[in-house]
Amino acid sequence: MNDWIWTSIFTLLPIAELRGGLPYALAKGIPWAAAYPYCVLLNALVAPIAYVFLDTFHKILYRWGFYAGIFDKLVDKARHKLTAKVERYGFWGVAVFVGIPLPITGAWTGTLGAWVLGLSRRRTMLAVLVGVAISGLIVSAIVLLGIEALDLFVKHV
DSSP: OOHHHHHHHHHHSTTTHHHHHHHHHHHTTOOHHHHHHHHHHHHHTHHHHHHHHHHHHHHHHTTSHHHHHHHHHHHHHHHHHHHHHHHHHHHHHHHHHHHSOBTTBSHHHHHHHHHHTTOOHHHHHHHHHHHHHHHHHHHHHHHHHHHHHHHHHHHHO
16 A cells, blocks of 8 residues: 555554654655645544544434433543633643643544533644644654664664
8 A cells, every 4th residue: 555545544543643654654755844744634634533423423322321321420520620620721731632642642532532521622623733733743853863863873883
């Protein structure tokens, strides 16, 4: 398969996201100036995709009393615990959470959290874009510095 297709797949996967797609693209020789904006924009598309997915399946599942009861309890508990922090950090909280390139902190989880907490869709999508851009810069720095260090190591061995 084409390197761009694999980059797209990795970038959209919930676990890999940009943290997998961007290093893959760079390892395959795709220039950073093309790979970075491509992966950032593609990973930012996760937010609207997630909202469509969450809204659709939530409406279907909410008809079941069992799901509705569990969902309401979890959301009430999360909102009770996090309301002060969400009101204080809202947009930037989501952006920073998404921007930290670690497992479980990405566009999928950030969008899910914002959806559960009832944050504005528009602000969430913008926060995810900002977070993904930050994450992309961090991942780029790590990958590019790692490649540079590896090149230096190989030349001296």
